[in-house]
Amino acid sequence: MISRGVFVEQIEDSALIAQILDGDRKAFAILVQRYSRYVYxxxxxxxxxxxxxxxxxxxxxxKVYENLHQLRKPDRFRPWLHSIIRNAVNSHHRRRAVQLRLEETFYPEPATHAEEEIKHVVRAALHVLSAEHRQVIAHHYFKGYSYAETADLLNLTVETVRGRLRRARLKLKGELHKMSDIQMQTTELDRADMDALKKVIGFVSDDEKRPILQGVCLDTGGRATATNGHIMIIRTLKSLSELAAPIVIGPWSDIQLPEHATLKIAETTAEIQSNGTTLQVPLIEGPYVKYEQVIPQETPTMRVFLSSTLLSHALNLLQDFMEARHPESDMWQYRPRVDLHLSPLTQTITFLTSRDTGYTREDNGKFQYLHDAKDDDSPGGVADWIFQVPLNAKFETPSEDTLRFAVNFAYLKQILHALDFEDSDEITMEFREQGKAIILRTPLNSEWLALLMPLRLKSKD
Incomplete structure (x- = not known):
């Protein structure tokens, strides 16, 4: 410990470092005071x-506090500190590179390992903040939104965002000396939350080139989000409603989750404990996709309300006309596609498939549907057929024009199951222009939703 009567200025850096490594927090405060102006x-x-x-x-x-034990030559502290400053500045510039296009939103650059270590420390300290301060911290620092984007998403002014961030930083500053006492965040997940988590996990990607999409993002407010780039699900876990900052957990391959468990979040892993068994799932480094920006904010062109019972019956009928009636061939690849015809005039939505629907191939580098092919050779057989299921529905739209969309049938079924549509009376589908995501909602919870990217219609449509 630092003795009385010793002038702070006379203490060598190496002596301070030795005291810090022995647990002397006052020595660390002296080190911070000594180098604050230099770092700034x-x-x-x-x-x-x-x-x-x-x-x-x-x-x-x-970063200094967390890694001081790795400094082999304490008398070289200043050059070591300078390297930390340089890395922090470089990381800041990378983090500020805003991804605006939808494709880039789904596939962001991963954060550095140093950033993730810092985030873990700050994440644990965030519990001292109020909910409104945690919210702006999470959006600006953990999700990478600018001041303006944060203000827009939270319906605040830019000055309010700046003010809350400033006050939050002052509060966090008082927690700096407590960082060595950080414990795991522990949460009890009940049966309902575990069921929701299992369904969200079903949406993660298996693409090893995009590791961030192999994880589930547990976000502030208890939101659980996953996407494979074509579909996205958002559910809420009540047990995680007080989560201070977002984390990404995964990959989840070959992991069987129990019905209820204790979730413990450490620096690099999440532990799922149940009945004496512990499953360890890594935390994935890097910011998650900016999913709030992917959700369309403009009023939909058409909003359709469907009976869950009728929709379930329609999907069961269509199932028999998917893979079983569409054999693969050397020339054509099949994916289970269903066309949607939306008619406000007749108040019906028709689900349609046919002998040739869903067959695609690459022809001289161009995407081609079997409908557009010049040859008449269909893997589905000689006799042509069409199967359609019309359903009565309620429409909200300023136009009576019929709209047509095409979606992946398997994705549609997966989304409806993940939204627990079997337990609700109605499902809402929101449609916008072609190329924009279709949004599905359930009256069970206003925060639950799913995004489904439509398939391209054939050229003659």
């Missing part, structure tokens, strides 16, 4: 916004 000046050379500079100063000292 170095960061300010390439970062203009004062708020960002102050953020990075805190991040740098958190």
């Amino acid at each position: 000046a170095q960061i300010a050379r390439s970062i203009r916004l004062v708020d960002d500079v102050e953020d990075l100063v805190q991040i740098v000292f958190i």
Whole structure:
């Protein structure tokens, strides 16, 4: 420990470091005070916004605190500190690169390992903040939204966002000396939450080139989100309603979840404990997709309300006309597609498939449907056929024009199951222009929703 009567200025860096490694927090406070101006000046050379500079100063000292034991030559502390500053600044610039296109939104660049270590420390300290302060911290720092984007998503002004971030940082600053006492976040997941988690896991990607999509994002407010780039699901887990900051857990291959469990979130793994058995699932490094930006905000062109019972019956009828009636061939690949004809005039939505529906191939580098092919050779057989199921529905639309969409039948069934549509009386489907995601909602919970990207219609449509 630092003795009385010893002038702080006379203590060598190496001596301070030795005291810090022995658990002396006062020594760390002295080290922070000694180098605060230096760190600030170095960061300010390439970062203009004062708020960002102050953020990075805190991040740098958190990094120092977490990794000081790795410094082999304490007398070389200043060069080591400079390397941490440089890495923090570089990470900041990478994090600020905003991905605006939809494809880039689904496949973001992963964060560095250093950023994830910092986020773990800050995540644990966020519990000292109020809910409104945690919300702006999560959107701005963990999800990577700008001040303006955060303000727009939370229906606040930019100045309000800046003010809340500033007050949150001051509160977090008081937690800096408690970082060594961070414990695992522990939550009890009941049967309903575990069932929801299992259904969300069904939406993760198996693409090893996009590891972030192999995970489930557990977000603030208890939202659980997963996507494979074609479909996306959002459910809420009541047990995680107080989660301070988002984490991404996965991959989930070959993991069988129990009916209820205790979830413990550590620095690099999530532990799922039940009946004396512990499953360990990694935390995936990097920010998750900005799913709030993917959800269309404009008023839908058409909103359709369907009876869950009738829809379930229709899907069961259509199932017999999917893979069983569409054999594969050397020339054509089949994916279970169903066409939707939406008629406000007759108040019906018709689900349709046919002998040739769903067959596609690459022809000289171009995507082609069997309907558009010049040859008449169909893998589905000689006799042509069409099967359709019309359902009565309620429509909200300013137009009486019929709209046509095509969707993956298997994805549609998966979404409806994940939204527990069997337990509700009605399902709502929202349609916009071609190429925009179709949104499905359930009256069971206003926060639950799913996005389904429509398939391309054949060219003559």
